[in-house]
Amino acid sequence: MTADVMDQATGAGKEPAAERIREMRERINEIDQAIIDLWLERASLSQEVGKTRMASGGTRLVLAREREIVERFRAALGPDGTQVALLLLRSGRGPL
Numbered sequence: 001m002t003a004d005v006m007d008q009a010t011g012a013g014k015e016p017a018a019e020r021i022r023e024m025r026e027r028i029n030e031i032d033q034a035i036i037d038l039w040l041e042r043a044s045l046s047q048e049v050g051k052t053r054m055a056s057g058g059t060r061l062v063l064a065r066e067r068e069i070v071e072r073f074r075a076a077l078g079p080d081g082t083q084v085a086l087l088l089l090r091s092g093r094g095p096l
């Protein structure tokens, strides 16, 4: 790549930057896959907890526990954390 040609895939203007971006993207891809795997594992566990509780005559949801989780994400990530937590909870029990 010459200095005045932008690398299309990375958007970088010089090869060392393009190379570094490719490396960082590899790690980003690994992290994204870990998040996806954990997201699916969590949803599956959450569904199992709901089934176990209902089979025992209990409720489908426990709102106090959900509030605790939303608050943990909000405290760690700010307002976006609230949105992440709500999506996470929905992925386990479906929309309300």
Ligand SMILES: C=C(O[C@@H]1C=C(C(=O)O)C=C[C@H]1O)C(=O)O
Pocket (backbone or CB within 6 Å): 045, 046, 047, 049, 050, 060, 061, 062, 063, 065, 066, 069, 088, 089, 092, 093
């Ligand atoms: C998984 C549970 O059941 C439901 C789902 C929750 C979750 O996905 O974290 C939290 C509370 C409950 O409404 C639980 O009680 O722990």
